[in-house]
Amino acid sequence: xxxxxxxxxxxxxLLGLGWLTALTGLAQEAPxxxxxxxxxxxxxxxxxxxxxxxxxxxxxxKIPGPGPGHNAWQMTSTALVLFMTLPGLALFYGGLVxxxxxxxxxxxxLGIAGLVTILWWAVGYSLSFGAGNAIIGDFTxxxxxxxxxxxxGAGYHWISDSMWAMFQLSFAIITPALIIGAIAERMKFLAxxxxxxxxxxxxxxxxxxxxxxxTGFMCGPLNPAAGIKAIDFAGGTVVHMTSGWSAxxxxxxxxxxxxxxxxxxxxxxxVLCMVGTGMLWVGWYGFNAGSALGADAIASNAFVxxxxxxxxxxxxxxxxxxxxxxxPSVLGFCSGIVAGLxxxxxxxxxxxxxxxxxxxxxxxxxxxxxxxxxxxxxxxxDALDTFGVHGVGGTMGAxxxxxxxxxxxxxxxxxxKDGLLAAQLKAVGLTILWSVVATTLIAYLVKAVIGLxxxxxxxxxxLDITEHGExxxxx
Numbered sequence: 475x476x477x478x479x480x481x482x483x484x485x486x487x488l489l490g491l492g493w494l495t496a497l498t499g500l501a502q503e504a505p506x507x508x509x510x511x512x513x514x515x516x517x518x519x520x521x522x523x524x525x526x527x528x529x530x531x532x533x534x535x536k537i538p539g540p541g542p543g544h545n546a547w548q549m550t551s552t553a554l555v556l557f558m559t560l561p562g563l564a565l566f567y568g569g570l571v572x573x574x575x576x577x578x579x580x581x582x583x584l585g586i587a588g589l590v591t592i593l594w595w596a597v598g599y600s601l602s603f604g605a606g607n608a609i610i611g612d613f614t615x616x617x618x619x620x621x622x623x624x625x626x627g628a629g630y631h632w633i634s635d636s637m638w639a640m641f642q643l644s645f646a647i648i649t650p651a652l653i654i655g656a657i658a659e660r661m662k663f664l665a666x667x668x669x670x671x672x673x674x675x676x677x678x679x680x681x682x683x684x685x686x687x688x689t690g691f692m693c694g695p696l697n698p699a700a701g702i703k704a705i706d707f708a709g710g711t712v713v714h715m716t717s718g719w720s721a722x723x724x725x726x727x728x729x730x731x732x733x734x735x736x737x738x739x740x741x742x743x744x745v746l747c748m749v750g751t752g753m754l755w756v757g758w759y760g761f762n763a764g765s766a767l768g769a770d771a772i773a774s775n776a777f778v779x780x781x782x783x784x785x786x787x788x789x790x791x792x793x794x795x796x797x798x799x800x801x802p803s804v805l806g807f808c809s810g811i812v813a814g815l816x817x818x819x820x821x822x823x824x825x826x827x828x829x830x831x832x833x834x835x836x837x838x839x840x841x842x843x844x845x846x847x848x849x850x851x852x853x854x855x856d857a858l859d860t861f862g863v864h865g866v867g868g869t870m871g872a873x874x875x876x877x878x879x880x881x882x883x884x885x886x887x888x889x890x891k892d893g894l895l896a897a898q899l900k901a902v903g904l905t906i907l908w909s910v911v912a913t914t915l916i917a918y919l920v921k922a923v924i925g926l927x928x929x930x931x932x933x934x935x936x937l938d939i940t941e942h943g944e945x946x947x948x949x
Contacts, residue, residue, distance in 0.1 A: 508534040526768035528631050539624045541632035544768035548633045548641055551764025555644035558757030559583055559651050566750030566808070567655050568946075570858045573742040574936025575659045576946040582654045582666050587647050589667055593674055594643045601675075602642065602682035603628065608691040608701060611683050615639075630767035641764060642682070649678055649713045655858030656721035660731050660933050663941045665926045669724070669916055676912040677720065681712045681905070692901050694894075695886040703890050704901035705879060707776070708765035710820025710872040711905045718865025719906050720913040722856065727917040728926050730855035732933050744804050751808040755784055758815045762822040775883055776822035779830035780815065786831055787814025790838025798846075806842075809863065813841040816867035821875040824887055829878035833871065841867045872902050 511519070515530045522529050523541045564583040568576045590598070597616050604611030615621055621628070621639050629638025650670040657666075684690040685706050687697075692711070694703035706712060731739070741747055762780045766773035791810025792802035817837035818830055825833070845862035856862060876898030881888035890897070920926060927933075932940045939945055 508532055510534055511536060523632060526630075526632060526766075526770040538626075540626055540634040540637070541768075544630075544632040544770075545634050545637060547769040547773070548629075548637045548764065548767065551760035552637060552641045552644050554757045554760025555641070555648065555764065556757075558754055558761065559644075559648045560587060562750050562753030562757050563648060563651055564750070565746045566754055566812070567658065567858055569743040569746030569748075569750060570655075570741045570805075571658050572739060572936070573947060574938055576742060576746075576938065577942055577944050578663070578937035579654065579658055581663060581942055583651050585663070585667055586651045586654075586670055589671060590647045590650065590674060591643060593671065594639075594646055598646060598674060598679055599639050599642065601679040602646075603639075603687050604683075605689050606683065606687075608689060608697075608699075609684060610680050611687060633767055638767075642686075644760075645709060645713060646674070646678060646682070649709075649717050650674065652714070652717040652860055652864055653721045653724065655860035656725040656856045657728050658857040659937065660857075660927055661728055662925060662928050663937075665920055665924055668924060669920050669926075672916045672919070673720065673913065676916060677716050677909055678712075681716055681908075685712045685901075692904070694890045694897065702897050702900045702904070703893070704872075704897040705824060705875060705887065705890060705894070706820045706872065706901070707823040707875075708762045708819045710816075710868050710875065711901055714816050714819060714864040714868025715872060715902070715905045716909045718861050718863070718868050719909040721860035722854065722865055723910050723913040724917050725856050725861075726854055727914070727921065731857065732930060734855045735853070741805065744808075747808055748804055751811055755811055755815065758784070758819075761815075762819060766823055772823045772884055775827075778827050779818055779822045779825055782827055782830040783818035783834035783837060784811045784814040786834030787811060787817065787837035790835050791842050794839060794842050809845065809859065810838045810842070813837045813863050813867045816841075816864055817871035817874070819868070820871045821878060824875060824879040824884050826878070826880055826883055829880070833874050833878065836870065836874070837867060840870055869902055869906070872898055872905075 511530065511533045515533050516536055518530045519535050519537055523537070526544055529535050560583060564580045568579045571579055595618055597613060599618065599621070600613050600615035601611045604614040606612040618639070621635050623634050623636040625635045626632060628635040629641070650673060654666065684692045687693060690697055691700060692702045692704045693700050694705050758780055759777055763773045763776040766776055788807045788811035791813065792806040795806040796802040814834045814837040817833050821829070821833065841863050844866040845859045849856055849859070849862060876895035879887045879891070879894060881891060917926065928937065928940070
């Protein structure tokens with residue numbers, strides 16, 4: 475009996491010793507928690523927040539989430555970019571079409587906003603900013619998995635991952651909406667939606683990834699292994715070139731409006747156009763200054779360069795009209811302002827104020843020549859001059875970024891300055907080729923399946939009543 479008791483006690487002791495050894499081993503294998511920050515490290519975190527730089531590494535920060543000031547600017551910037559599409563672009567384009575088609579433009583902007591948001595939530599954000607490969611992301615963040623409002627780092631050090639995703643959504647919405655300016659007054663609403671849905675996968679998601687993702691093929695500042703070490707601060711290639719060159723191809727395949735070149739087709743409301751222009755200009759501060767991803771000196775620089783380029787381009791465009799046509803038009807002021815905003819976009823956070831003045835001057839001249847002379851010479855029906863402003867202006871802005879980018883303005887330029895112009899030219903060439911080929915294939919596919927253009931009698935009556943059963947103006 476005594477022996478049995480001793481054996482039992484020994485067994486229990488051995489088992490206890492075994493469990494203790496196992497637990498000790500697990501404790502040794504588990505990664506050590508980051509140490510609590512020292513007072514100096516906590517002060518360093520505060521300095522990092524003020525300077526919009528990285529926190530102290532390998533330390534359990536006392537402020538691990540978004541920084542309130544930088545995050546608030548990101549939320550404001552996102553709202554401003556959304557404001558650019560609805561109502562800015564909608565009113566700008568809506569005023570430029572004829573009275574019978576004003577609602578069709580508004581409906582296209584609204585429809586694109588809803589469609590792109592669904593795609594962005596489902597897979598678009600993940601394909602744009604998931605690690606993936608050099609050309610496209612992956613499905614890591616499909617259905618917004620892992621996109622948390624309290625987490626940071628997906629976009630930058632002090633902004634919420636959720637706000638980064640929403641900021642990028644606002645870019646994804648306005649880019650295809652720009653295309654509708656070229657095909658206004660004659661493309662089926664269903665065809666617009668189907669085209670945009672395919673185009674986002676074939677063009678926008680790959681370019682957002684290539685230019686702005688840490689693994690992207692053309693992301694010079696963030697990807698040391700980038701095949702083309704180009705820079706694009708806020709979307710010269712991703713937004714304006716892809717939409718502008720795609721718009722040219724689509725309007726060529728779609729064909730001209732009834733009576734184009736034979737009867738006048740003036741804007742029905744330059745008042746709406748001017749109001750929309752003002753909204754675009756204000757919203758563009760979210761577009762450009764918001765791309766600094768924090769309320770810092772680079773954001774301030776982008777604010778300055780954006781203002782100079784827009785104002786000067788508007789003045790120069792109207793001045794050239796005055797000289798060549800005898801009168802400076804309100805439409806000229808509006809077109810020049812938008813052209814200035816387009817041209818400065820890829821450079822806003824990389825160039826000085828003086829460089830922005832030069833770029834604004836060129837923005838008022840070169841796109842004007844494309845709109846006033848090139849379109850007439852070649853005979854294409856780019857209804858609202860999307861190609862002339864966004865295609866030509868975006869291309870020129872991307873190239874001039876390689877000329878004027880200054881390391882003194884943004885340190886990210888420094889390691890890339892040698893050979894930057896060549897890299898910008900390569901990025902421009904790839905963007906044009908990809909956009910043209912992809913748009914051609916998509917346009918002919920949609921044309922074969924559901925058709926692109928409304929029937930002549932529908933076009934003559936106007937798209938508002940025939941496509942949407944409504945009229946913009948009663949009486």
